[in-house]
Amino acid sequence: MDMPSPGLAEFDYVKPASLLEASRLLAERAGEAQPFMGGTDLFVRIRDGFIRPSIVVDVKHLPGMRGILYDEQAGLTIGAATTMNEVARHPAVQAHYPLLAEAAKSVATYQLRNRATLGGNLCNGSPAADTAPAALVLEGRFVLYGPGGEREVPASEFFLGPRETAMQAGELMTAVRFPPPRAGGAGKYLKLGRSKAGDLSIVGVAVLCFPNGTATSGHCFRIALASVAPVPLRVLEAEEVLAAHPPGEETFALAAEKAMETATPIDDVRASAAYRKAMVRALTLRGLRDVWAELAGQED
Ligand SMILES: Cc1cc2nc3c(=O)[nH]c(=O)nc-3n(C[C@H](O)[C@H](O)[C@H](O)COP(=O)(O)OP(=O)(O)OC[C@H]3O[C@@H](n4cnc5c(N)ncnc54)[C@H](O)[C@@H]3O)c2cc1C
Numbered sequence: 001m002d003m004p005s006p007g008l009a010e011f012d013y014v015k016p017a018s019l020l021e022a023s024r025l026l027a028e029r030a031g032e033a034q035p036f037m038g039g040t041d042l043f044v045r046i047r048d049g050f051i052r053p054s055i056v057v058d059v060k061h062l063p064g065m066r067g068i069l070y071d072e073q074a075g076l077t078i079g080a081a082t083t084m085n086e087v088a089r090h091p092a093v094q095a096h097y098p099l100l101a102e103a104a105k106s107v108a109t110y111q112l113r114n115r116a117t118l119g120g121n122l123c124n125g126s127p128a129a130d131t132a133p134a135a136l137v138l139e140g141r142f143v144l145y146g147p148g149g150e151r152e153v154p155a156s157e158f159f160l161g162p163r164e165t166a167m168q169a170g171e172l173m174t175a176v177r178f179p180p181p182r183a184g185g186a187g188k189y190l191k192l193g194r195s196k197a198g199d200l201s202i203v204g205v206a207v208l209c210f211p212n213g214t215a216t217s218g219h220c221f222r223i224a225l226a227s228v229a230p231v232p233l234r235v236l237e238a239e240e241v242l243a244a245h246p247p248g249e250e251t252f253a254l255a256a257e258k259a260m261e262t263a264t265p266i267d268d269v270r271a272s273a274a275y276r277k278a279m280v281r282a283l284t285l286r287g288l289r290d291v292w293a294e295l296a297g298q299e300d
Contacts, residue, residue: 008047015058019145019172022059027147027170035059035172037081038115040108041124060117064174068093076178080119080143084131085110087118097178099187099206103134106191109198119173122155125163126200132159132232133206133224134189138178146171159231182220185210186294190283191226194270201227202271203279205259207287209295215243219295221255223284228263228276235259238284247292256285 014033016022026033034053036042037060045051059065060081069077070092078087087093087104094101107113107121107130121129122142134140135155142153147170158166167173187208193199204226212220221242223235238258245251265276 008043009049009052011046011053012055013058014055016062019059019062019064019174022057022062023146023170023172025055025057026172029055030169033057035123037065037117037120038083039120040112040116041120041126059172062174065119070096072180075180078118078176078178080123080173080175081117082119084108084113084116084118084121087131088113096181097134097138097187099189099208100131100134100138100178102187102189103131103204103206106130106189106201106204112198118176122158122176123165123167123173125159125161125165127159127162127229127231127233128200128204128227129232130189130191130201130204130226133204133226134187135176135178136224136232136234137187137206137208137222141177142173143175143177144171145174150174152177156234161230182208182210184295184298186291186298188287188290188294190287190290192279192283200270203227203265203276203283205280205283205287207284207291209288209291217243217245217247217251219243219247221247221288221291223255223259223287225259225263225280227270228265228280230264233262235262235284237262242288249289252285252288252292255288256281259284 033055035057065081066079068090084104084107088101121131140155144151153166189206191204192202206224208222223238225233238255241255241258260277260281263280265273267273
């Protein structure tokens with residue numbers, strides 16, 4: 001009896017010498033050619049038959065795609081092909097953007113993080129991408145190179161739907177930029193998965209808080225969620241509650257309730273929609289308490 005043979009469909013492997021060459025190829029063969037960096041999303045999707053590109057274009061070695069640069073004035077620039085382990089262990093990321101380091105470290109396992117890249121995580125357009133909530137609350141900007149030259153897209157405008165992003169035919173992500181860190185801020189990424197390591201999130205919650213004299217509360221809070229909507233989601237309704245009321249247990253509970261109301265999860269193999277909603281409230285509340293306690297600790 002013939003059994004279906006698991007494995008990758010055939011494709012051509014191309015390693016362009018420049019961004020221009022890569023972008024031209026991707027534009028000319030749009031729909032057939034697919035870029036890749038770590039391949040931890042792409043090859044799984046090819047193997048499982050979701051996509052069937054005839055060409056895969058290796059872009060991880062191209063100029064400017066790797067490395068991490070930090071400058072007090074300019075902020076942080078991370079090459080799109082920088083791996084999750086490189087992001088998570090970089091001293092400047094740990095010191096100034098600990099929320100991003102936490103998010104990168106929460107991805108899968110150590111071995112996978114040696115291949116999986118920051119840019120691949122974002123370009124994949126999954127609502128479950130662990131670094132997306134961090135990019136949203138830290139107001140990251142994605143550098144895209146394409147037939148029209150280079151442009152920057154704010155994280156808030158990048159995610160359009162499941163597997164759908166603002167990238168156009170022939171465009172490649174080359175880097176992710178973050179503004180300088182907010183003085184006196186604290187951030188946290190909380191992830192709930194089916195196991196402690198190696199799984200996509202059931203819910204992911206990023207919380208950032210920093211002093212802000214113009215807010216009634218004296219602080220600005222930002223919250224973003226993974227795995228509970230068609231896209232990674234910034235929860236502006238909850239942020240408004242936090243801006244308008246004095247920080248504390250009552251306000252945090254109200255904001256966590258708003259975050260839960262904003263989430264529109266689905267039932268899937270990982271969890272039911274109802275459980276996900278309850279966990280949005282629980283993790284948002286925990287994240288708010290954690291960052292507030294950390295800020296209080298900094299003031300002591
Ligand atoms: C076992 C396992 C566990 C996982 N666990 C997690 C997890 O816990 N959290 C999580 O968030 N993810 C997880 N993932 C998904 C995956 O590992 C991450 O999303 C990873 O960061 C993808 O990066 P990559 O470099 O491998 O991307 P690739 O597979 O190379 O690419 C991903 C997508 O982006 C496109 N792309 C790649 N590079 C570019 C570019 N420069 N410009 C434009 N488009 C580009 C590709 O065409 C593809 O569609 C897991 C995957 C596996 C197999």
